[in-house]
Every structure is written in structure tokens, then in C-alpha cells.
Amino acid sequence: MWTSLQKLFQKHVSERSVAALHWMSDGCTLIVLSQDKLSLRCTFRRSLMFQNNDWLRPLQKLLAELPPVQQMTVTLAPEFYQLVQLDKPEVPENELKAALRWQLKDLVSFEPGDMQFDYIDLPGAHQQQSRLQVVxxxxxxxxxxxxxxxxxxxxVKTILPEEWVLKNLLPAQTQPVLLLSQRVGQDLSIMILRAGRVCFSRRVRGLPSPEQLSLDSLHQGYLDALSLEVQRSVDYFEGQLKQAPVRQLVLAINTALQADIAGFFRQLGFAEVQQLQFSQWLPELDLQQQAQFATSLAAALEYESTAEQEVGYENAS
Structure with a gap:
């Protein structure tokens, strides 16, 4: 997981190929990106649904179809982890994980001896104590x-939470970008990214899942509730963390009404509102089908350079 695993098997391939597995409670998606010279393309993709937690044999069969790859990232769906934000303990670096384990025992539902965790630094004002996001x-x-x-x-190279890979779907920018993402059956995710880093993230409970949205439901409470949560997040980021204003918003919500949501936020005053798409890698799929592979794609892009990501998104826009 967060501790890199030793390579288990070296396969000889003629091109750079990386795989990503998005692991969910009711299924998974698997994607392979291959790079040959300057061309980056999807060479393999599969989705798989499980029944009654019977995943072992279906996954084994799927892995048997996997072409040779140099490494894989596994991304966990939110039902498999908990995110906590806390002040960074003022201890030497080699004692940090021990200090965090002591703090986490009262903040998460996992037993101390069963916890697997890692952390990233969060930005803050210079006068504030450093804060961490711990998964x-x-x-x-x-x-x-x-x-x-x-x-x-x-x-396997590493195992990561969704929040830590979704940043790869956007090119690194000096100004903060707010990313709204939600897939079927999951809570809405609000993230603020800057310079390729996660600066803020939270999950919002209580909003309808994308498959439940209709045009009427959008205008009968959903958009108002969504804009309130977005404003709360922006106010905290700009006011409490004293960060630069958020003027750009990107949508990755698995619904055919995404364009209507984008229009609403344009009217609210965001300077730029975009709908995330992955047509460069998944040209044969429509936007809703592409959304099924969004997390897998983001994890596979973890190993591509920032320059390659920027070129990809210019071509997809």
C-alpha cells in the first residue's frame, strides 16, 4: 500500500506500460496505459462486477488477461479507508509515524495494530502549525x-486512496482549481488542487447519487445544496488557510446533466468551468462511460511526466 512493495516479477516489455486497478466493494476497473516514443494510449481496459463479496476467482481470471506491464497502482474506493486531517506532531521525522499511530487510535475505527496509513502535507498560512492529511x-x-x-x-508499486490520484486528471497549474467528482453510489468529492498537489479535500454526504439526478431535481434543491457545500469549502480554503482565490472549477460527475451543472456554476461567477473528459485515451466511449474508468486512468497517469499530462489534456479539450 503506502509503503512501496518490492517488485514481485520482472517482465520484459518493448514499451513502457503501466496498469491501474480501482478497487471497489462491488467491482473493479482495470486499465493499462502504454507509451511508445511520444504516443500514450490505452491498450487494455476491463470492468468487473462482484456479487456477495465473491471476488477472488473473477479477479484471478481478469489478471490472467492482463498484458505484460512494468508496474501497477491499486486505488482504493472510499469504503476501504478513512481520511483524517490533524496538526503535524512536533517530533523528529523518524518518530512521526509512531506519533501519528498514537493520535489516530481515537480518530478512526481501525484497531491500532491493524492500521495501515500514510500522510501528505497540507498547505497553510506561515504562522499556522503544519497540518497533515492522513489516510x-x-x-x-x-x-x-x-x-x-x-x-x-x-x-504492484503502491496502493493509494482515490483523493491522492484524482489530481493526475488535471495538468499542474499555479492557481488553485476546484474539482467536483462523484461516481454512481458514492458521496460527492470536493478537492482543491494547485501545482499538482492536493491542498484540500472532503466528502459531502446527503446529496443524491448521479443516477438519481433529473432535470427537475437539479433545480429543486440539488444545485442550491451543491453550491452551498462548494462555497463552504472555498471560504475555508481562502479564509482559514489564507490561500489564493479559487476561480476555476472542473466537473467529473457521472451524469448526463453535467453540462447543466456547469452552466449553473458559470452563472455563480466562476471564471472558468470545464467538464472533465478522457477522449484522448478512451475515444470509443461516451463521457458517462469514460467516467467509469476515471480513477483507474488517474492512477495510471501517476507515472507520466507533468509535460505529458499537459499535452494530453490540450488534445482532449
């Missing part, structure tokens, strides 16, 4: 999945 998961939950991948000789 915590269960070793007992991860172990069978890692064992399955190990047995299939898949070269």
Missing part, C-alpha cells in the same frame, strides 16, 4: 488482495 486502512482487508496480485505476479 488509514486495514491490513486485514488489504492482505487478501495483495496476496492475489502477488500470486498473479503483478508488479
Amino acid at each position: 488509514v486502512s486495514s491490513q486485514r482487508m488489504l492482505r487478501p488482495l495483495v496476496h492475489c496480485l502477488h500470486s498473479a505476479r503483478v508488479p
